[in-house]
Amino acid sequence: MKGLITGLVAAPVLALFVGVGVLAWRIGDTWDQRNTDSLVTALAATCAGGAIIVGLLLALIVGVPLALRAYENGGYARRAWPAETPAQWRQLPGSRPPAWAEQPPMLTDNRQGAWQSGGAAAYDLWDDDQPAERLPTDRIDW
Secondary structure, three states: OHHHHHHHHHHHHHHHHHHHHHHHHHHHHOOOHHHHHHHHHHHHHHHHHHHHHHHHHHHHHHHHHHHHHHHHOOOHHHHHOOOOOOOOOOOOOOOOOOHHHHOOOOOOEOOOOOOOOOOHHHEOOOOOOOOOOOOOOOOOOO
16 A cells, blocks of 8 residues: 555656656757857846846835834934034033133134134244243254
């Protein structure tokens, strides 16, 4: 009984293998270089098309929900924080700004109305009353 069932299952499988073998033999008899080129081109086009379809599906499945979630909560951060203060730092409620922020700048620009600084030479760092200190040029050790 067991052998009969095995024979009934094995016969169609064996027939399938024999059929594929005969088909391969017939194709091999008439195969040439043009058939190889066509096969390689068809396989490359099939793989490229499959990659495009997988990419589109991945973009739809992952990208669209992610973008919807990002744009849905986009304004939440702006609504959660209070309006910007004129200073560049945030203050905690009930605190006062530091003392240095209320004072005028320590360095003054010699060129009035200029939008760009000319470097360190543009600022008056020394008092004009003191003479410039000179180093003796005859005792320089290199």
